[in-house]
Amino acid sequence: MKQLDVQLMHPVEQINIIIGRIYRSGMTTTSGGNISIRDDNGDIWITPSGVDKGNLTTKDIMLVKRDGSIIGPHRPSSEYPFHRAIYEARPDIRAIIHAHPPALVAFSIAGTVPDTKIVPQAHNVCGEIGFAPYGTPGSEDLGEKIAKVFQDKRYRAVIMENHGVVLGGSDMMDAYQRFETLEFCCRTIVNAGKLGKVNYLTDQQVNSYVNHIPKNIAHFMDVDYPSDERALRTEMVNIIRRACDQGLMISTYGTVSVRWRNDDFLITPRDVARWDIMPSDIVQIRNGMAEAGKTPSRSVALHQRIYQLNPHINSIICTQPINLMAHAVSGTKFDVRTIPESWIFLQDVPSIPFGLIYHEIEDVAKMFKKNRVIMVENDGVFVTGDKLLTTFDYLEVAEFSANSLVMASAIGPLKPIGDKEIDDLRIAFNVG
Known part of the structure; x- marks a missing residue:
């Protein structure tokens, strides 16, 4: 590292x-x-x-x-x-x-x-x-x-x-x-x-993580850093450190990206401790290539395809907060319909199987046309938004909600609201 x-x-x-x-x-x-x-x-x-x-x-x-x-x-x-x-x-x-x-x-x-x-x-x-x-x-x-x-x-x-x-x-x-x-x-x-039951990965699944890390990514040499690009780097670093301070990210895992121009974007590097990341560590992605001398996050291909297929998305955070991961590791539905205010921000959150983000990039990227947040079993949670601060807010709301659901599990069965109440929220807040 x-x-x-x-x-x-x-x-x-x-x-x-x-x-x-x-x-x-x-x-x-x-x-x-x-x-x-x-x-x-x-x-x-x-x-x-x-x-x-x-x-x-x-x-x-x-x-x-x-x-x-x-x-x-x-x-x-x-x-x-x-x-x-x-x-x-x-x-x-x-x-x-x-x-x-x-x-x-x-x-x-x-x-x-x-x-x-x-x-x-x-x-x-x-x-x-x-x-x-x-x-x-x-x-x-x-x-x-x-x-x-x-x-x-x-x-x-x-x-x-x-x-x-x-x-x-x-x-x-x-x-x-x-x-x-x-x-x-x-x-x-x-x-x-x-x-519920904790689901552990097999040795083969753990090894597949290493095997799916992108290799031989093309690089470009003529890198420029105009003021708007530098401002995005600073904003990303501030959000990453904030996420670490609030327990939403740890040193060894967490990816943040922000659309820069058209489908070009900035993304966190691989193998740099998140607590200590600097603006100069951030990787610029242009025309699918990474700036020379840097290695982007393992999920760079998925981020690129999400931006290409979803013009409304301008930032992505992928991380592993403890309570959201408790749902991802146990295979328990993250039922946002239990908290109306949370549903307004997040809408329904689907869960996809481990490894799908490597094998089915196109299908996963298309899911973000209708979903702001997607959970990946035994891997992490992807949160998207039109601005980085908004995306971070969604992440906070998701983890706070997941924490409440974990606590509620010790009290009794969850009581989510029904379809009629969800339709009322759609109309009242013009969402979904």
């Missing part, structure tokens, strides 16, 4: 950025969680013990030298022993994240390892998940138990029994993307289970 220029950032800066992101995303508490980086000479930089994660600064990050000496204003994290043990067991791991995000903790309490084959890219990011038996927090015993699991090089993520999760990476962004993606999977599985 292309990431922040982590090699150009000091470890204390990396740690400060990532622990702040984890805290603001609700994946750790003021006192919980710890992260570390091992630098080239074997020194370990680590978050301190007993310091507010919501107000941590670079000056608070502790350094434990290779010889065991400690530098900094606080005590190193109480979990330093298992950080050290993992680094000793796995020379290939250079960064570690340990936290207690709610869904992963739920799996640790249940003594169960999550199956990440709910969406194809998640399994590729997370890999195999290990499980470490219980040990007293902060003890050498816990470090030994975790390190023993990490000795199996299949694992870069380990569920800690009755505790939480610990993940390793080749650098801090690699570890963070694995952490964020694994918690997304767990939350989605939990919510999908409330709606």
